[in-house]
Amino acid sequence: METIMELNHVCKTFKGFALKDVSFSLKKGFIMGFIGANGAGKSTTIRCILDLIHPNSGEIFLFGEKANGNLQALKQRIGFVFDQDVFFSALTVAGNARVIAPFYKNWDQAAFRNYCERFDLPLDKKVKDLSKGTKMKLALAVALSHHAELIIMDEPTSGLDPIFRKELLDSLLDVIQDENKAIFFSTHLTADLEKVADYITFIHNGEIMLSEETDQLLERYVLIRGPKASMTAVQAITPIAMKQTAFGFESFAESVSARTLHAADLALERPTLEDIMYYLGKTGRGQVK
Numbered sequence: 001m002e003t004i005m006e007l008n009h010v011c012k013t014f015k016g017f018a019l020k021d022v023s024f025s026l027k028k029g030f031i032m033g034f035i036g037a038n039g040a041g042k043s044t045t046i047r048c049i050l051d052l053i054h055p056n057s058g059e060i061f062l063f064g065e066k067a068n069g070n071l072q073a074l075k076q077r078i079g080f081v082f083d084q085d086v087f088f089s090a091l092t093v094a095g096n097a098r099v100i101a102p103f104y105k106n107w108d109q110a111a112f113r114n115y116c117e118r119f120d121l122p123l124d125k126k127v128k129d130l131s132k133g134t135k136m137k138l139a140l141a142v143a144l145s146h147h148a149e150l151i152i153m154d155e156p157t158s159g160l161d162p163i164f165r166k167e168l169l170d171s172l173l174d175v176i177q178d179e180n181k182a183i184f185f186s187t188h189l190t191a192d193l194e195k196v197a198d199y200i201t202f203i204h205n206g207e208i209m210l211s212e213e214t215d216q217l218l219e220r221y222v223l224i225r226g227p228k229a230s231m232t233a234v235q236a237i238t239p240i241a242m243k244q245t246a247f248g249f250e251s252f253a254e255s256v257s258a259r260t261l262h263a264a265d266l267a268l269e270r271p272t273l274e275d276i277m278y279y280l281g282k283t284g285r286g287q288v289k
């Protein structure tokens, strides 16, 4: 599959924070989730991709073309959603669409109306009177209505109720049926990603800790719980992390190394993405890819 987005050794320094040597890529036909703690550098990375800020070094390619300084043309092929107000607040939803439409060669008014219906968006309501979640729905409807090949979203599900979040995730899965498209989005809601993301990229303190297939990642690690008496056996496999709990201990280890454990009083569990983020972030032990 063809690569649609590629970051090569991107660096950006602010006072007190730096994106360091950020490299990863996304292929057509896939959804990639971008995760990391508050202040890890997700929005900064997305702003670099969209040429809203300029990296100090490194290269970004979109659709095989160098993006820095050339994004105006490429933006036609990108749908983006930010967690901030980007609309004309005094205009209605329909009015905003009228203003935005001419900027996109492939604007599809029928698709926009369809998404408005599907997302329960009131066409005749002024944007300033919409709730935060409804504004997010509008941003999504716009992003999906000009046949973008690459959808980039910064925290699209924040402020959305669980029902709409589910609808949104279903819409993303619909969009990705077209194998020529790809979706990249940051979120703190890792459970959502386990449902839809083919790939996960994890950033920690401005560095990419890992970028790999979600299934592979979830299988790579294991959570081990047991009574204090079994701690020595688990320590012997040199787990990535281990902590005492009220009932014994919890340990986070590579699945491969845990294969040698046979104690009957140990419970081995597949970690969630949140567990993986927590333990790799805390120990700084992600594999740089």
Ligand SMILES: Nc1ncnc2c1ncn2[C@@H]1O[C@H](COP(=O)(O)OP(=O)(O)OP(=O)(O)O)[C@@H](O)[C@H]1O
Pocket: 014, 015, 016, 017, 036, 037, 038, 039, 040, 041, 042, 043, 044, 045
């Ligand atoms: N224009 C700027 N000038 C100086 N520092 C900045 C600027 N933009 C971002 N930063 C800093 O860069 C760091 C990373 O911020 P960023 O918004 O990329 O994190 P994030 O991973 O998106 O966090 P969150 O999940 O909280 O949204 C933060 O410490 C932030 O204060």
